[in-house]
Amino acid sequence: MTETPAPETSERYKTLIVVLTMITTIITAIVATLQADANIRANTANRDSQYYAILASGELHRSGLQSSYDLNTFARLLLEQQTSLMMQFTALEMEQSNDKLGTALSNISALAAQARADKLASFSVFYTDPRYAPKTSDELPNGDAYLADMSKKANEIVSKQNTAADSYHKWSSKADSYVGVLTIMAIAFFLFGLAQALTGRMRLVFAIFGAVILLVSSSWAMLILVV
Secondary structure, eight states, X not given: OOOOOOHHHHHHHHHHHHHHHHHHHHHHHHHHXXXXXXXXXXXXXXXXXXXXXXXXXXXXXXXXXXXXXXXXXXXXXXXXXXXXXXXHXXXXXXXXXXXXXXXXXXXXXXXXXXXXXXXXXXXXXXXXXXXXXXSSTTSOOOHHHHHHHHXXXXXXXXXXXXXXXXXXXXXXXXXXXXXXXXXXXXXXXXXXXXXXXXXHHHHHHHHHHHHHHHXXXXXXXXXXXXX
């Protein structure tokens, strides 16, 4: 004959299962809260990443237009200076050939080209901005500083966008992992439910399996929270 477990022992197992079920419910609620928080943080980081991506695109477009204007103005300025210098040499050759009219016309062309160059210099950032303007008349503008400043803001925005993207991947991964934890905890709920329906040692066996799964899932949740 099979021995029937004592009523006290059976009731003790039942109480244990109820306590484990309550603990699982509390831990599940905590994990669900963490999952919702991670999901919110992931969505926020994703929104920020897209926002910075748009800002970076706009800044690159703006800096491209600005640099195109600046470089074209500078190139035109150099062309006028070269034209002025060439006409001055031509005037010297005309003067040596005793061609007074040619000398006068060449000098006028040189002065006109230099005037255009001076006017372009007043519109060029390479001569109006002290960060890039040459210190002496023999020096060239500081092109390296100009290029660094033109890309500085875009690089800062891209850096923020990368940070937001990394944050999105981090929190999105956490949210997905918490879903896995909740799935395993659902198994623990199922085992505790079966244990409630059973009697004797089988009740204890299912309760132990459920407790082990609860411990594993809780440890996994703690690892996700810390890492």
